[in-house]
Amino acid sequence: MSLSxxxxxxxxxxxxxxLSESDAEATRSKLNGILELVEQMQAIDTSGVEPMSxxxxxxxxxxxxxxxxTDRRDDFQRVAPQTEAGLYLVPKVIE
Amino acid sequence: MSRNDWEVVIGLEVHAQLxxxxxxxxxxxxxxxxxxxxxxxxxxxxxxxxxxxLNRGAVERAIRFGLAIDAQVAPKxxxxxxxxxxxxxxxxxxxxxxxxxxxxxGTITIRxxxxxxxxxxxxxxxxxxxxxxxxxxxHEDFHGMSGIDLNRAGTPLLEIVSEPDMRSSAEAVxxxxxxxxxxxxxxxxxxxxQEGSFRCDANVSVRRPGGPLGTRxxxxxxxxxxxxxxxxxxxxxxxxxxxxxxxxxxxATVLFDxxxxxxxxxxxxEDAHDYRYxxxxxxxxxxxxxxxxxxxxxxLPELPAAMKARFIDDYGxxxxxxxxxxxxxxxxxYYQAAVDAAGQAQAKTCANWVxxxxxxxxNKAELDVTASPVSPTQLAGLVTRIADNTISNAIGKKVFDAxxxxxxxxxxxxxxxxxxxxxxxxxxxxxxxxxxxxxxxKSVDEFxxxxxxxxxxxxxxxxxxxxxKANPAQVNEILRxxxxx
Numbered sequence: 001m002s003l004s005x006x007x008x009x010x011x012x013x014x015x016x017x018x019l020s021e022s023d024a025e026a027t028r029s030k031l032n033g034i035l036e037l038v039e040q041m042q043a044i045d046t047s048g049v050e051p052m053s054x055x056x057x058x059x060x061x062x063x064x065x066x067x068x069x070t071d072r073r074d075d076f077q078r079v080a081p082q083t084e085a086g087l088y089l090v091p092k093v094i095e
Numbered sequence: 096m097s098r099n100d101w102e103v104v105i106g107l108e109v110h111a112q113l114x115x116x117x118x119x120x121x122x123x124x125x126x127x128x129x130x131x132x133x134x135x136x137x138x139x140x141x142x143x144x145x146x147x148x149l150n151r152g153a154v155e156r157a158i159r160f161g162l163a164i165d166a167q168v169a170p171k172x173x174x175x176x177x178x179x180x181x182x183x184x185x186x187x188x189x190x191x192x193x194x195x196x197x198x199x200x201g202t203i204t205i206r207x208x209x210x211x212x213x214x215x216x217x218x219x220x221x222x223x224x225x226x227x228x229x230x231x232x233x234h235e236d237f238h239g240m241s242g243i244d245l246n247r248a249g250t251p252l253l254e255i256v257s258e259p260d261m262r263s264s265a266e267a268v269x270x271x272x273x274x275x276x277x278x279x280x281x282x283x284x285x286x287x288x289q290e291g292s293f294r295c296d297a298n299v300s301v302r303r304p305g306g307p308l309g310t311r312x313x314x315x316x317x318x319x320x321x322x323x324x325x326x327x328x329x330x331x332x333x334x335x336x337x338x339x340x341x342x343x344x345x346x347a348t349v350l351f352d353x354x355x356x357x358x359x360x361x362x363x364x365e366d367a368h369d370y371r372y373x374x375x376x377x378x379x380x381x382x383x384x385x386x387x388x389x390x391x392x393x394x395l396p397e398l399p400a401a402m403k404a405r406f407i408d409d410y411g412x413x414x415x416x417x418x419x420x421x422x423x424x425x426x427x428x429y430y431q432a433a434v435d436a437a438g439q440a441q442a443k444t445c446a447n448w449v450x451x452x453x454x455x456x457x458n459k460a461e462l463d464v465t466a467s468p469v470s471p472t473q474l475a476g477l478v479t480r481i482a483d484n485t486i487s488n489a490i491g492k493k494v495f496d497a498x499x500x501x502x503x504x505x506x507x508x509x510x511x512x513x514x515x516x517x518x519x520x521x522x523x524x525x526x527x528x529x530x531x532x533x534x535x536x537k538s539v540d541e542f543x544x545x546x547x548x549x550x551x552x553x554x555x556x557x558x559x560x561x562x563x564k565a566n567p568a569q570v571n572e573i574l575r576x577x578x579x580x
Contacts, residue, residue: 014369053374053380054380058379059379059382060378061149061379062149062150062151063149063150063151065115065116065117065152067117069136072136072137077132084237085242086130086131087131087233087242088182089237089241089242090240090241090243091240091241092239093232
């Protein structure tokens with residue numbers, strides 16, 4: 001499997017990356033390199049091997065259901081570009 | 096062609112907010128209604144370098160749900176990233192579950208319709224998975240900008256997905272109601288629909304009976320049972336008309352506008368989201384050992400289906416009564432307490448009072464059964480006095496009113512204080528009857544001339560003379576004997 005330039009455009013648009021013509025071509029060849037590596041790995045017989053979702057074979061640690069965080073809004077909003085009435089302001093988005 | 100030539104196919108996705116104290120991946124509070132962003136921690140607003148830590152309470156609630164619908168609770172499930180860009184989702188992805196959800200399968204039995212036309216149906220569930228909620232965008236006037244409140248970001252949700260088993264809006268609403276009652280019954284969700292704690296998406300399509308499934312459209316974010324019904328009814332009619340006009344249905348996500356009662360397209364399949372799910376490397380697989388499941392099972396309350404069956408089998412209630420009394424855990428608990436106090440022999444009478452006078456009074460006063468001025472013990476005391484003939488049913492209603500108004504601590508107190516004890520002394524009743532007969536010669540003559548109505552008038556006079564306290568059965572018997580000669 002190899003990606004077309006159109007595939008790359010779709011992926012970059014999903015990732016909100018504005019790629020120039022030359023960047024798109026370079027990205028295509030890099031991504032195809034990764035896919036070739038995957039193809040090589042697919043040659044290995046993995047029948048009977050249970051897929052893992054994480055490279056480490058350990059279980060998720062859980063925490064007790066308790067409120068441990070305090071209100072740090074003022075700290076967080078000090079580094080935000082724009083806030084008002086406790087809200088973060090962003091360019092208008094309506095879906 | 097008419098609507099009868101089409102079969103409606105509906106599946107529901109419900110987002111139930113889990114009632115944990117803290118968020119699913121952070122220690123921030125989940126309390127509703129605080130000032131914007133006061134409950135948004137570094138994890139919730141996705142500051143660089145933070146890591147999610149899973150809340151045991153959220154997992155435990157998912158297990159409770161799985162057990163309550165007799166589903167499989169996965170020994171190992173996986174959290175995945177659902178990628179999309181929106182300002183109220185600061186990480187750029189929502190942590191959800193995709194390939195391996197925590198709960199698979201299960202069923203919920205619903206009762207649809209009323210009276211003779213009522214029927215039961217079992218709805219199959221596909222899955223239920225844990226995920227985090229997003230924040231809220233406010234599009235009011237902030238100088239042409241949007242305001243973002245991330246207090247809700249990271250609130251635990253259980254997304255509950257049904258199979259496309261429902262065949263009408265009535266079935267969809269019955270299922271949504273049953274699910275709503277169940278999550279409240281097992282205390283995993285407060286069910287507050289105004290606050291968005293229980294939100295429904297409906298997948299709707301139509302087809303020729305027995306034919307292949309039609310193309311579906313998904314109605315998003317319905318937050319009341321009435322809107323759910325209206326939106327599905329409108330959508331079904333729209334799809335049928337379009338198909339009968341020779342058109343086709345395009346897969347789409349639509350929104351319901353409660354003001355117009357119509358659905359409108361939000362996005363079509365072409366611009367559908369491509370979420371690019373993949374296992375979240377920040378979270379290890381969630382392992383649930385059998386001992387944990389056993390512990391949760393032991394703590395589960397008696398479930399509505401089991402309680403309903405017990406009311407029918409042990410108490411002799413009708414399916415309708417048993418369904419009504421187990422529609423909410425609060426009503427069921429009240430009823431059970433009343434029966435426990437009055438004795439099983441009075442189960443049917445208790446049911447009549449709870450569904451009749453009590454429900455009417457609560458409804459009129461807009462009170463929840465947990466706030467009832469008449470306690471289950473007081474109601475049981477009243478039922479007991481009717482059963483042992485201390486008072487008649489009619490006087491019982493008087494005593495109930497007095498209990499409601501706080502005129503006494505118990506039915507016995509009120510009967511005593513207000514002199515409502517039934518007169519069963521036949522000598523006393525006979526004396527009252529003699530007086531009434533002497534004063535109502537006309538009615539006596541009419542009865543003797545064959546007018547049965549006149550007899551009822553005389554009974555009424557005797558009851559009136561006794562201020563309702565004479566035992567009606569005795570009055571009937573003695574009066575008939577005296578008139579019959």
